[in-house]
Amino acid sequence: MDTDLIVAVSQIATGIATLVVALFLAGQLVMQRKQLDAVHQDSARELGFAARTRVEELNLTRLTNNSLFDAYWKVGKADDAASEIEIHKFTTLMRLSYLQLINSWNLGVNEKNIEFYKGSFGNLMGTPGERRYYLTNGRIIIKTVFELDDLANLGDAVYEEQEGSPVPD
Secondary structure: OHHHHHHHHHHHHHHHHHHHHHHHHHHHHHHHHHHHHHHHHHHHHHHHHHHHHHHHHHHHHHHHOHHHHHHHHHHHOOOOOOOHHHHHHHHHHHHHHHHHHHHHHHHOOOOOOHHHHHHHHHHHOOOHHHHHHHHHHHHHHHHHHOOOHHHHHHHHHHHHHHHOOOOOO
């Protein structure tokens, strides 16, 4: 009978030890989950910061490079005297700006912050030349190439606000 008692006590002790180890591991999983959530949040902030930094770099380049600024100014005003080189510079800068906007949207940075994207579109459509670019290139890149209908609808709304008329069919 002493053996049965020893076996029973050892089984209870083993069960308690197993339970303690399981609780310890569960605690470790909870702590690890909190750390992963913090790392994810930091990563999302870093993506947002990097996206906004890239937009600032593009704007700074436009403002500090006289040749690019002149092309941007001339084509943005829809000046018919713009040369092919100026149009190319303007188009390239706008394409980079739209691709940056699309990357930000695809990464989910500020995806719930519609005002951020409305403001971004507003910056990309402030002049007649920029709105023309939206119709001839930007909208096509967003809607057809990347198939981002929600972003295109937002762009269309900003276009209508800026232009005073809806996007032509």
